[in-house]
Amino acid sequence: MLGILWLIITLLIYGLSKKLYRAYPKVYFSPLLITPLALIIGLMLTNVSFDTYNGGGKWLSLMLQPATIAFAIPLYKYYDVLKKHAIEILASVLTGSIVAIFSSALFAEWLHLDHQLISSLVPRSVTTPIAMSVSQVIGGVPNITAVFVIITGLLGSMIGPMVVKALRIDGEVARGVLLGTSAHGTGTSKAFELSSLTGTISSISMILAALFTLTTAPLLIALMFH
Known part of the structure; x- marks a missing residue:
């Protein structure tokens, strides 16, 4: 369940950072920069291991392949x-x-x-x-x-x-x-x-x-x- 919770948190951070990037299209507001940095800080502060996070995060990795095909x-x-x-x-x-x-x-x-x-x-x-x-x-x-x-x-x-x-x-x-x-x-x-x-x-x-x-x-x- 903790992995799924972090999956939801990841999606929320990405969604918010994407809105920020649309409002202010600067590279330092890019979701690809803000999302991993926010997650790293969050995982360190809560002492959650990568393996625990990846219990939910792996689904995002699996979605990369069909996302690439969508091009x-x-x-x-x-x-x-x-x-x-x-x-x-x-x-x-x-x-x-x-x-x-x-x-x-x-x-x-x-x-x-x-x-x-x-x-x-x-x-x-x-x-x-x-x-x-x-x-x-x-x-x-x-x-x-x-x-x-x-x-x-x-x-x-x-x-x-x-x-x-x-x-x-x-x-x-x-x-x-x-x-x-x-x-x-x-x-x-x-x-x-x-x-x-x-x-x-x-x-x-x-x-x-x-x-x-x-x-x-x-x-x-x-x-x-x-």
């Missing part, structure tokens, strides 16, 4: 646009995914992190369910990977719009690929704030990045460290 709905609406720019999207996302894998691994190695932490960091640029699966396959710690994914998403949603503005990227396809490839679900949420088409392109980019990372990360890590 297919806007893809149907803009099918013609996606078909027209398919080559550009595929090439851009593949390049971005490979760069993300290599840059993460090389930066982690430069910091002298152990192999397990490097493997946990590598899939940080894709949506959580896929990232955790990739992490497990290549020898990482899925829970640590989930933290890196959240941090990447928050930073991407902050830096992405700045890059778009600084480089004067006006194309909706280019903006969508940038946010979806680099900041997965959080970037996609930000992309939908820009326009429906930008969000849709970001959705497909996020999905493609997840697929590319799932298939290439184990091979690239093996080539780099063996």
